[in-house]
Amino acid sequence: MKWFELARGLHIVAVIAWMAGLLYLPRLFIYHIKHGAEPTVTSVFSVMERNLLRIIMNPAMILAWIFGCWMLYFHYTWHGWGLFAQPWLDVKLIGVVILTGYHHFLAARFKKLQAGQDIGTEKFWRMINELPILLALVMVISVTMEWTF
Secondary structure, three states: OHHHHHHHHHHHHHHHHHHHHHHHHHHHHHHHHHOOOOHHHHHHHHHHHHHHHHHHHHHHHHHHHHHHHHHHHHHHHHHHHHHHHOHHHHHHHHHHHHHHHHHHHHHHHHHHHHOOOOOOOHHHHHHHOOHHHHHHHHHHHHHHOOOOO
């Protein structure tokens, strides 16, 4: 049981770091776009974006997946397939897949921004920046509420 608790704790920490990056990178894009005519300023944002993506977000996403899969393995080992029939797990896994896709979308936009290409307006990034927190809200509520049918 202690290994499961370790996996859960490490999973939570990894998800917190990942979510922080998913929420902060679009904010950096907003500032980068806003100051697009100032190369000295945008060079600072480029470094911040690259470091956030490579040093925090990518490792955190990978670790969140590893520890999440580790927890699924423990549940399966101890309880069989019962967990996989729970509706909350479907909601959470769909959310994780969407967040992973969003992460890759942000990484692709970072590459385009570094190449000097247009990645959208400040308004677009202000609106899309709400997606991770909305998904997190749905996922956490689905995991913590009791499902009775």
